[in-house]
Amino acid sequence: MKSVLLSALIYLWSIHVFAQTDLEELGRQYFKAWSATQSPNATEHDLDKYLSLLSSDVAHQHIPYDSDDSRMPDGKVRIREGMLYYLGAHVSYTAQLNHIIPAHNAVAISYTTTSKGIHPQTKELVELQYQTLEVLEIEDGKVAVIRKYEE
Secondary structure (H helix, E strand, C coil), rough: CCCHHHHHHHHHHHHHHHHHHHHHHHHHHHHHHHHHHHCCCCHHHHHHHHHCCCCEEEEEECCCCCCCCCCCCHHHHHHHHHHHCCCCEEEEEEEEEEEEEEECEEEEEEEEEEEECCCCCCCCCCEEEEEEEEEEEECCCEEEEEEEEEE
8 A cells, every 4th residue: 555655646746747847848948939039130930939839818918017917819919910010120139048937837937138129119229138037827738828027
């Protein structure tokens, strides 16, 4: 009986470790795909690779600018439209992944970004350096909710 219980505990622990490894890898893939969309030579192909990680009804909340975290049937379409507007606006962009923290059905990633670009609407040069924490809620293997926190 003790060996059955021990075997069950080892099995459950291995499933837990495997699930966290998957979330950690998803966090890495997300960061890599996101960073590619911010590159000065980013293409729609880069954007599509990023969007392939998101559910169609994804919610995106950018704190402190956006307090709404509602999931909409066209969430991915809206994100695509917004990102296309800024695609290629950076003249330089670097991002350093600092941490990945997997949890039950979420993964948090923190990274440091330095960017310089021309704002598409104002045509002004914008230079930024900031820390970002993104909390990604995962559903059926896709990012369903993005909560982005920046300085």
